[in-house]
Amino acid sequence: MNDKDKLREHLARSIGKEKSYDEKKRLRELAKRRKAEVRKPKRRGEEWEEDEDAAPRAPRTAGGREARHEGAGSRADPSAPPRDGRASAPCDAALVIALAPGRARVRCRDDGIELDLPLAPDLRARQAEELAVGDDVHVERRERVVSVLPRRSVLARPDPSGARRALLLAANVDVVVIVTSIAEPAFKPALVDRIVLALGASGVRPLVVVNKWDLAPAGAAETVESALAPHAAQGIGFVRVSTKTGQGLEDLRAALDGRRSVFVGHSGVGKSSLVNALVPELARATGAVRASDGKGQHTTTRGELLTLWPGTEAIDTPGVRQFGLWRLVRADLSAHFAEFEVFARACRFKDCSHVVEPACGVRAALDAGALSRARFELYLRLWEELDPP
Numbered sequence: 001m002n003d004k005d006k007l008r009e010h011l012a013r014s015i016g017k018e019k020s021y022d023e024k025k026r027l028r029e030l031a032k033r034r035k036a037e038v039r040k041p042k043r044r045g046e047e048w049e050e051d052e053d054a055a056p057r058a059p060r061t062a063g064g065r066e067a068r069h070e071g072a073g074s075r076a077d078p079s080a081p082p083r084d085g086r087a088s089a090p091c092d093a094a095l096v097i098a099l100a101p102g103r104a105r106v107r108c109r110d111d112g113i114e115l116d117l118p119l120a121p122d123l124r125a126r127q128a129e130e131l132a133v134g135d136d137v138h139v140e141r142r143e144r145v146v147s148v149l150p151r152r153s154v155l156a157r158p159d160p161s162g163a164r165r166a167l168l169l170a171a172n173v174d175v176v177v178i179v180t181s182i183a184e185p186a187f188k189p190a191l192v193d194r195i196v197l198a199l200g201a202s203g204v205r206p207l208v209v210v211n212k213w214d215l216a217p218a219g220a221a222e223t224v225e226s227a228l229a230p231h232a233a234q235g236i237g238f239v240r241v242s243t244k245t246g247q248g249l250e251d252l253r254a255a256l257d258g259r260r261s262v263f264v265g266h267s268g269v270g271k272s273s274l275v276n277a278l279v280p281e282l283a284r285a286t287g288a289v290r291a292s293d294g295k296g297q298h299t300t301t302r303g304e305l306l307t308l309w310p311g312t313e314a315i316d317t318p319g320v321r322q323f324g325l326w327r328l329v330r331a332d333l334s335a336h337f338a339e340f341e342v343f344a345r346a347c348r349f350k351d352c353s354h355v356v357e358p359a360c361g362v363r364a365a366l367d368a369g370a371l372s373r374a375r376f377e378l379y380l381r382l383w384e385e386l387d388p389p
């Protein structure tokens, strides 16, 4: 081999080496990218349809199959082997932590992994009346939500379209925190009355919060105590809170600890601010009260389950304004005051409202001190508020 040939061979070898080096580099880059894709937690907007009213997302995978969008800690490629073995758990039972049309974000009971799954067609067709955030559900092959497991409680509201059906707001709730404010907007006990009544014997406990206590005018304590006396008589107390000064927050934390709650109340009373104040890490949108009318804006628009701290959850749910108004009419009111019944038998009129009729057994019992005046006043207050049947 002459020098020329040697040189040619050397060049050929080095070109070959160069090629295989390039190839190796390309493979290394590819492997790195794959690894990053598997680990990369998806950003919120990428993985979850935020807008409740928006159309469901188009399928993302080829062949028309709906894509499986798994959250942080889950696998991106369904055909790849599980990264740490956790994803191989069956995930038969899961908790619904957020809902969008036709889809649910669930947290698997067995491994804690969050999955964004489609609903089975039956469930999808009746989603609003059958499925709520907080529900425990049965999941099939980590692929779709097929049915709802038995619940311990559920909160519902009337369908705004007028159909006689209830739309579910939240499931398996322990406490409804009824948030009011002492000022801006002014204190109104009516929502408290209605919600306490609606909860009735549901097993869900009401807890009344009077927020913005830093704005309390002189005599505020007496005003609130007297307005809420009917509820205090039933063991339902209230907590004075200020998210500005921190007053009452420890009491509220203690009342919520270990439970699942829902915060309800008129816009602008400070529901989002309360969640912020309880758990500063949870950045919730806080809307400014409209200066023009003192009413708030709706800053809370979707249903989702928040973990406030381990073992303590809150469901942030839209549509709470109508909660408690479900088909309540004057004629049905006395059914919520079971203690009146025995005295109502003495009423002259069978359909006595106990408000205006003569010879009323209930009012006679009241005068004789056999009935709680606070409860009767609550009855009257609600009777005034409700439309005649």
Ligand code: GDP
Pocket (backbone or CB within 6 Å): 211, 212, 213, 214, 215, 241, 242, 243, 244, 245, 265, 266, 267, 268, 269, 270, 271, 272, 273, 274, 285, 286, 287, 288, 289, 296, 297, 298, 299, 300
């Ligand atoms: P939401 O509509 O019930 O969620 O009410 P927000 O949390 O959005 O609060 C409405 C407004 O009330 C915001 O401007 C808050 O800064 C204000 N706010 C909330 N809590 C308090 C409070 O304890 N004291 C005072 N002075 N203002 C508050």
